[in-house]
Amino acid sequence: MPNTPEFTEHVENDLREIATPAGVLRYYDAGDGPTLLFLHGSGPGVTGWRNFRGILPTFAAHFRCLILEFPGFGVSDDFGGHPMITAQGAVTPFLDALSVDRVDIVGNSMGGGVGINFAIHNPDRIGKLVTIGGIGTNVFSPGPSEGIRLLQEFTEDPTRQRLVDWLNSMVYDQALVTDQLIEERWKLATDPRTLASARRMYGKAAFAQMMAMMKSADVPMPWALMHKVSAETLLTWGRDDRVSPLDMALIPMRTIPNAELHVFPNCGHWAMIEAKAAFESVVLGFLTRS
Numbered sequence: 062m063p064n065t066p067e068f069t070e071h072v073e074n075d076l077r078e079i080a081t082p083a084g085v086l087r088y089y090d091a092g093d094g095p096t097l098l099f100l101h102g103s104g105p106g107v108t109g110w111r112n113f114r115g116i117l118p119t120f121a122a123h124f125r126c127l128i129l130e131f132p133g134f135g136v137s138d139d140f141g142g143h144p145m146i147t148a149q150g151a152v153t154p155f156l157d158a159l160s161v162d163r164v165d166i167v168g169n170s171m172g173g174g175v176g177i178n179f180a181i182h183n184p185d186r187i188g189k190l191v192t193i194g195g196i197g198t199n200v201f202s203p204g205p206s207e208g209i210r211l212l213q214e215f216t217e218d219p220t221r222q223r224l225v226d227w228l229n230s231m232v233y234d235q236a237l238v239t240d241q242l243i244e245e246r247w248k249l250a251t252d253p254r255t256l257a258s259a260r261r262m263y264g265k266a267a268f269a270q271m272m273a274m275m276k277s278a279d280v281p282m283p284w285a286l287m288h289k290v291s292a293e294t295l296l297t298w299g300r301d302d303r304v305s306p307l308d309m310a311l312i313p314m315r316t317i318p319n320a321e322l323h324v325f326p327n328c329g330h331w332a333m334i335e336a337k338a339a340f341e342s343v344v345l346g347f348l349t350r351s
Contacts, residue, residue, distance in 0.1 A: 068118055073110060076136070081154035087137045088155070089128040092121030095188070097348070098164045099128045100152070100172030102195060103144065103262065104231075105215055105224055106246030106255075108136050112169050116333050119341045123349065124165070129155055131175075133258035135249045143271070144262045145171055149178045156186070163188055165348055169333065170195030170305065174283060181289045190294045191344050193332050194302050197309035198284045205268075208304030208330065216263040219251055232329040233301040287316045294320040295347045297340065299328035321347075 068091075078087045089110060097120055101109040109128040120126050130136035131148040140147050152175060156164065165188040168176035173192030180187040199206070205213070208230040215223040224247055228238045249255055261267055294317050298310050307324065314322045323343050325336035333340050 065118070068121075069114055072117065072121075073114065078137075079155070079158045081151075081158045083151055083154045084132065084140050085138055086132070086151060086155050086158075087130045089117075090125070091117060092124055092126045094124045096161050096164045097124035097126050098152075098156070098166045099126065100148075100166060100168040100175050101128075101131065101134070102170030102172050102193075103134075103259075104170075104212055105219070105227065105250030105259065106248070107134055108249070110136075111245070112172075112331075113167075113333065115337055116341055119345065120167075123345065127159070127161075127164075131172075133255070133261075135252055135255040139254055139258050142261070143267075144258050145174070148172075148175045152179050153183065162186060165189045165191075167191040167193070167333075167344065169193040170330065177283070177287060177290055180292045180294075181286060184291050187292045189348055190290070190292045191297060191347065192294070192313075193297050194299060194305045194309075194330050196284070196287075196296075197305070197311065197313045198282065199306065200308040200311050202306040202308050206304055206306055208302075209263075212304075213263050213265055213268060215250070216256070216259050217265060219256060221247060224250060230303045230329075231331055232335055233299065233327050234329075234335060237335065284312050284316075287313050288318065290317045290320075292319065293347075295344065296320055296322045297332050297343065298322065298324050299330055299332045299335065300324050300326050301328060302330045304330040 072089055072091045078085050099113045101112040109130045113128050133139040133144045163186050166176040173196045176190050180190050211227040211230050215227050229235050296310055298307055314320055325332050328336045
């Protein structure tokens, strides 16, 4: 599979959609081989394509790569409800609709949490699991983190400067926050329907309600269930992540039975973008290891 701008442009222009019992989902499909499912994170103007377009050519040379666009983030339709819960409910119907029985998963931030949820409930359908930051819980660092607080502030009152402040918190090298990136994110992040979906997740009242619910006796915290993941798991993290600080990795690293951790130096929350070459090498080695 050629690692060329023409290849990437061709895939970007081939956005597909499929009807599922949950609703219509949109996705990208590139490459041949075992199926590798990419699950994106959350935040203003995020899409699966923007999270993974840079690394797609490398992985499409070895795998059939599916990039799922979660409902409510501006590409797939908004199914209503809490976006993370909706995302968790979208993966199995999506794979069923494509007649995919078994997958490896790469999940960025929220997508890693969705991947863990899928692995727990579908142990016979998951091969290997790769997460990129975003899971676990704060052990030494205060919570919510700087990046989450900036995300909440943008969601409550979306201004261009708040978007820039949040984007700067996502990376170690702020030169990556280009005018093109800002414009790309701003356009989708301020779309009324996408913003309404974001407020159901990161609005201060909604966030507080979610935290209270998760702390209730009836709902176990997500990190308390990670011992149920039987899949081989690679946790990847940016050492300088200001959204999900590195100490969050300690519990999943210790409690997921078959987990290993790789930390990229001089790297923030977007390891697949900021440490692209190293990320590709580490993850490809993990996925292809016997």
